[in-house]
Amino acid sequence: EIVITQSPATLSVSLGERATLSCRTSQSISSNLAWYQQKPGQAPRLFIYGASTRATDIPARFSGSGSGTEFTLTISSLQSEDFAVYYCQQYNDWPRTFGQGTKVEIK
Amino acid sequence: QVQLVQSGAEVKKPGASVKVSCKAAGYTFTGKYIHWVRQAPGQGLEWMGRINPNSGGTDYAQKFQGRATMTRDTSISTAYMELSSLRSDDTVVYYCAREMASTGHHAFDIWGQGTMVTVSS
Numbered sequence: 067e068i069v070i071t072q073s074p075a076t077l078s079v080s081l082g083e084r085a086t087l088s089c090r091t092s093q094s095i096s097s098n099l100a101w102y103q104q105k106p107g108q109a110p111r112l113f114i115y116g117a118s119t120r121a122t123d124i125p126a127r128f129s130g131s132g133s134g135t136e137f138t139l140t141i142s143s144l145q146s147e148d149f150a151v152y153y154c155q156q157y158n159d160w161p162r163t164f165g166q167g168t169k170v171e172i173k
Numbered sequence: 174q175v176q177l178v179q180s181g182a183e184v185k186k187p188g189a190s191v192k193v194s195c196k197a198a199g200y201t202f203t204g205k206y207i208h209w210v211r212q213a214p215g216q217g218l219e220w221m222g223r224i225n226p227n228s229g230g231t232d233y234a235q236k237f238q239g240r241a242t243m244t245r246d247t248s249i250s251t252a253y254m255e256l257s258s259l260r261s262d263d264t265v266v267y268y269c270a271r272e273m274a275s276t277g278h279h280a281f282d283i284w285g286q287g288t289m290v291t292v293s294s
């Protein structure tokens with residue numbers, strides 16, 4: 067099973083600042099990685115797939131990068147609606163696995 | 174509008190079974206896999222398995238093999254996940270999610286709203 071480690075667990079950021087979230091996998095997964103945003107009481111929402119492709123209606127301030135075992139989600143200028151938990155997920159191998167999440171909170 | 178609509182919250186006793194439904198709308202149900210993911214309160218996401226709505230073929234996470242059963246009814250565009258021998262640690266939210274299967278990418282692009290299952294004596 068591919069283990070995914072996200073860091074940091076919590077990221078405190080001010081409005082308008084840049085946020086960088088990290089995701090590391092225990093084995094190479096090429097670019098078969100997705101990022102999801104989840105707000106309290108809501109289902110996850112797909113933000114990035116293929117490590118760097120934004121999903122439908124996702125703002126350009128979100129960008130994904132990386133391949134192999136190291137991946138990054140960057141939010142260039144945090145808006146109030148961006149405070150949430152972000153999960154990465156690999157779909158290169160079975161079983162599908164998720165990271166434990168990074169909570170982006172207001173500083 | 175493309176969406177997945179799940180059945181409502183359930184309360185079950187230990188040892189019982191629960192069956193959660195996931196109704197698809199706005200797209201061809203048989204065209205894309207449906208996955209089931211669960212989440213304990215305040216915790217992360219755990220993949221349980223998937224079903225091919227066209228063939229009925231399934232793949233399960235080893236943890237749920239023998240205890241989870243995923244089925245579908247194509248006449249009503251609905252997928253089901255039944256979990257048996259319920260324990261207290263099955264008290265979680267269950268989500269269904271559609272696999273996008275676009276140009277080789279298999280992320281989950283549409284999610285149901287979630288179904289809370291509480292296991293309590």
